[in-house]
Amino acid sequence: MYILGIETSCDDTAAALVTQRGGRFVVERSCVSSQIDIHKIYGGVVPEIAGRKHADSIIPVIREALGNTRPDAIAVTAGPGLVTSLVVGVEAARALSYAWGGVPIVRTNHIEGHIYSTLLGETAPTEIAFPAMALIVSGGHTELILMRGHGDYTLIGRTRDDAVGECFDKAAKVMGLEYPGGPKISKLALEGKRDAIAFPRPMKTSDDFDFSFAGLKTSVLYYLRDNPTANHADVCASFEQAVTDVLVAKTVRAAQEYNTASVILSGGVSANRYLREGLRAALVRELPECAVLIPELQYTTDNAAMIAAAGWFHAQNKDYTQWSAITADPAWELVN
Ligand code: KG4
Ligand code: ZN
Numbered sequence: 537m538y539i540l541g542i543e544t545s546c547d548d549t550a551a552a553l554v555t556q557r558g559g560r561f562v563v564e565r566s567c568v569s570s571q572i573d574i575h576k577i578y579g580g581v582v583p584e585i586a587g588r589k590h591a592d593s594i595i596p597v598i599r600e601a602l603g604n605t606r607p608d609a610i611a612v613t614a615g616p617g618l619v620t621s622l623v624v625g626v627e628a629a630r631a632l633s634y635a636w637g638g639v640p641i642v643r644t645n646h647i648e649g650h651i652y653s654t655l656l657g658e659t660a661p662t663e664i665a666f667p668a669m670a671l672i673v674s675g676g677h678t679e680l681i682l683m684r685g686h687g688d689y690t691l692i693g694r695t696r697d698d699a700v701g702e703c704f705d706k707a708a709k710v711m712g713l714e715y716p717g718g719p720k721i722s723k724l725a726l727e728g729k730r731d732a733i734a735f736p737r738p739m740k741t742s743d744d745f746d747f748s749f750a751g752l753k754t755s756v757l758y759y760l761r762d763n764p765t766a767n768h769a770d771v772c773a774s775f776e777q778a779v780t781d782v783l784v785a786k787t788v789r790a791a792q793e794y795n796t797a798s799v800i801l802s803g804g805v806s807a808n809r810y811l812r813e814g815l816r817a818a819l820v821r822e823l824p825e826c827a828v829l830i831p832e833l834q835y836t837t838d839n840a841a842m843i844a845a846a847g848w849f850h851a852q853n854k855d856y857t858q859w860s861a862i863t864a865d866p867a868w869e870l871v872n
Contacts, residue, residue: 566841583620801830
């Protein structure tokens with residue numbers, strides 16, 4: 537079976553052709569057309585521009601991903617995301633399904649895609665060991681999700697205000713770094729001292745699994761206002777340390793409490809090397825039996841191969857949506 541993934545939830549137009557061989561995912565082609573150069577002029581994603589750019593790019597990107605293959609199913613991101621962006625992918629999937637005589641569509645959740653990004657690439661495992669504790673960290677989400685099996689999700693904790701990626705992007709903006717700020721902060725942090733500034737570790741020891749990052753973002757803002765000549769590398773390094781401390785502590789505690797066989801780290805912020813290494817090291821130390829699943833760097837940020845992989849498991853159960861019935865849902869939560 538070949539599955540075409542389509543992803544247009546935010547500012548990347550993506551399509552991918554994925555199959556399985558010998559029980560492991562094979563990404564035949566994964567194509568991403570990024571709009572960052574346009575949105576960075578505005579310091580963030582402008583929904584109307586994103587929608588128009590997706591409309592321009594979607595057909596060439598899908599053609600490139602398909603090559604000469606006619607897929608057996610289409611997995612498309614239907615939410616969560618920007619509605620002006622999502623509809624472009626959903627309408628493309630609808631049109632292709634219709635034109636191809638009813639090729640089945642899997643209506644796929646973007647966050648579920650991030651979870652399954654851990655099964656992509658040559659170094660990836662072939663299966664998730666359940667129960668799994670998934671930490672999803674992206675521009676719009678910060679969630680701890682317990683996964684007891686494919687499609688079986690329970691929300692353990694979430695941010696009460698800003699998402700981690702949003703916090704990275706806003707802190708970067710204050711320092712005059714371009715959107716998206718996460719990668720720029722992590723690069724600058726390499727030259728800074730991680731204990732230079734004692735930023736807060738919000739909710740690190742609270743007895744639930746929720747997060748809060750708005751206060752940390754404000755602390756960076758106030759610190760820079762009060763110390764205009766501050767060394768930005770030190771600010772970045774100390775900020776990254778604070779974020780990592782909170783995320784690692786809570787994820788390890790959640791994995792311990794729910795006695796999970798694996799821990800998953802995914803979403804755009806999982807591209808952060810300090811977080812990847814910090815979580816891996818803490819788990820080796822505290823829970824040596826627990827498997828750690830972190831996507832290859834190329835699959836950390838938004839892509840369509842992860843949507844195809846998540847869709848694969850639904851396709852096995854024939855969990856399809858008719859082309860005439862599919863809709864986008866910008867507020868679709870994987871779990872409530
Ligand atoms: O998953 P993603 O590509 O899009 C959403 O679904 O939101 O995540 C994008 C987020 C942005 O906030 C970006 O700054 C952040 O991921 N990000 C990083 C790094 N690379 C991307 N944050 C911290 N360190 C990085 N290396
Ligand atoms: Zn994402």
